[in-house]
Amino acid sequence: MQHVSVAGIYLIQSVVSFYTIIVFLRLLLQLTRADFYNPVSQFVVKATAPILNPMRRVIPGWGGVDVSSLVLIVVLQVLQLMAVILMLGYPLPNIALLVAWSVVGLFGLVLNFYFWAILIQVILSWVAPQSHNPALSLIYQVTEPVMGFARKLIPPIGGMDFSPIIVFMVIQLLKILVLGSLIQALGVPQQLILGL
Helix, strand or coil: CHHHHHHHHHHHHHHHHHHHHHHHHHHHHHHHCCCCCCHHHHHHHHHHHHHHHHHHHHCCCECCECHHHHHHHHHHHHHHHHHHHHHHCCCCCCHHHHHHHHHHHHHHHHHHHHHHHHHHHHHHHHHCCCCCCHHHHHHHHHHHHHHHHHHHHCCCECCECCHHHHHHHHHHHHHHHHHHHHHHHHCCCHHHHHHC
């Protein structure tokens, strides 16, 4: 029975995290003004439209930020945590604590997204430097604000771009100092840390 619940938790976390990343990517596409005619962008828009379009009628954007996307991301995280907690056999904590844990989980998800997106970008720049893959183009567009900021701190030296190393170091420091402190301060149960 324990293996069934572990498999169920894995399945729930995988599916919800995948869709959360798609919604987060839609938010990033708008914030970075990425190419919406990119085939990957079109997939993201079509995958999120059935839920986000009705939400936008009720929740307006604010200051150029798609608030309905943010709300959907937090709701997805809360539902994922509730499902995992119930499958582990624990009682549900109050909604404020669930939302706080969800925001911490979202922060961890964003850090992981940028880590993997930049790592893929670095590897593909070595393997296929002249590739015109639409996914690679989109990764470049959504990571460029972060990479550009790192390039301002340490510009390329002798043709070598050290900005990915700077970003990786900052991500790891944020995971250790900020994410670790938040997990400890909010008392996130050990069983949920993998989900965060």
